[in-house]
Amino acid sequence: MTTASSRTNPTASPEAAAGCNAKSTSIGARGVSKSFVSGVVRVQVLQQLSIALCAGELTLISGPSGCGKSTLLSLLSGLQQPDAGQITALGQDLGRLNKRDLEHFRLQHTGFVFQGFNLFPALTALEQVQLPLGYLGLSGAVSLERAMRALDEVGMAQRAQSRPAELSGGEKQRVAIARALAKQPELLFADEPTSALDADNGQRVIDILHQIARSHGTTVLCVSHDPRLVRHADRVLNMEDGSICNDWRPSTGPSGLPRRPATSPETTA
Ligand SMILES: Nc1ncnc2c1ncn2[C@@H]1O[C@H](COP(=O)(O)OP(=O)(O)O)[C@@H](O)[C@H]1O
Ligand SMILES: [Mg+2]
Numbered sequence: 001m002t003t004a005s006s007r008t009n010p011t012a013s014p015e016a017a018a019g020c021n022a023k024s025t026s027i028g029a030r031g032v033s034k035s036f037v038s039g040v041v042r043v044q045v046l047q048q049l050s051i052a053l054c055a056g057e058l059t060l061i062s063g064p065s066g067c068g069k070s071t072l073l074s075l076l077s078g079l080q081q082p083d084a085g086q087i088t089a090l091g092q093d094l095g096r097l098n099k100r101d102l103e104h105f106r107l108q109h110t111g112f113v114f115q116g117f118n119l120f121p122a123l124t125a126l127e128q129v130q131l132p133l134g135y136l137g138l139s140g141a142v143s144l145e146r147a148m149r150a151l152d153e154v155g156m157a158q159r160a161q162s163r164p165a166e167l168s169g170g171e172k173q174r175v176a177i178a179r180a181l182a183k184q185p186e187l188l189f190a191d192e193p194t195s196a197l198d199a200d201n202g203q204r205v206i207d208i209l210h211q212i213a214r215s216h217g218t219t220v221l222c223v224s225h226d227p228r229l230v231r232h233a234d235r236v237l238n239m240e241d242g243s244i245c246n247d248w249r250p251s252t253g254p255s256g257l258p259r260r261p262a263t264s265p266e267t268t269a
Contacts (some may be wrong), residue, residue: 132182
């Protein structure tokens with residue numbers, strides 16, 4: 001269990017703490033801090049946070065609203081820059097990339113899934129998934145094949161010609177996952193992907209994300225305040241007030257010991 005050490009000592013090796021070897025570490029943050037100015041007040045959101053994420057795993061960042069989950073996800077994905085500290089992804093120091101290279105990195109290597117699906121009302125499911133593949137410069141035939149394969153993987157091939165208005169929330173989110181998946185990204189980020197869904201659909205979505213991590217070796221980082229998702233993750237990072245207060249694996253429980261109900265992270269998520 002890491003995090004006490006990686007939180008208080010940013011020079012400790014987060015890779016060792018994460019339980020990934022150097023080869024499978026895909027994203028690393030070292031001593032990362034981030035604050036925002038709100039009116040005349042500066043709000044410190046993240047302070048000296050260090051973490052390493054492993055390829056082929058679904059890592060869940062869990063914690064109450066406002067604790068800094070989305071901010072951490074946006075830093076790790078290169079959407080925002082930290083005030084201090086270093087983020088490395090797929091061996092690249094994101095802070096050293098210029099704007100254009102960072103955009104290229106994000107286009108080539110990252111996929112995103114959001115709470116609100118972000119689908120275009122006028123496009124069919126197939127067109128939604130094919131659209132970003134055009135930006136990758138893929139030919140029509142290749143993008144069609146990839147898009148259909150991605151829709152099939154999330155169980156939506158039969159609905160390829162449906163528009164968002166004809167789909168349920170769970171189906172829309174599966175199309176959004178297919179859109180991210182079709183890019184074949186090494187890094188997949190999901191911010192509250194189940195928050196607009198009922199329990200059954202939420203479970204299906206998290207299971208699909210987990211399956212993507214396993215079968216494609218993708219690093220899947222999912223942010224959620226929903227404690228029901230915890231048992232579907234390979235690894236859980238519990239956040240409070242901008243720090244990771246617990247880093248554990250549901251298969252073994254905290255510290256590899258059976259979990260005690262009174263202190264279970266599930267009860268504090
Ligand atoms: N762009 C921003 N400008 C000002 N404050 C922000 C901004 N983004 C986030 N915050 C603040 O940072 C804190 C953490 O936000 P966030 O990372 O979105 O939390 P979470 O995703 O855990 O709900 C909140 O107090 C939020 O108001
Ligand atoms: Mg958030």
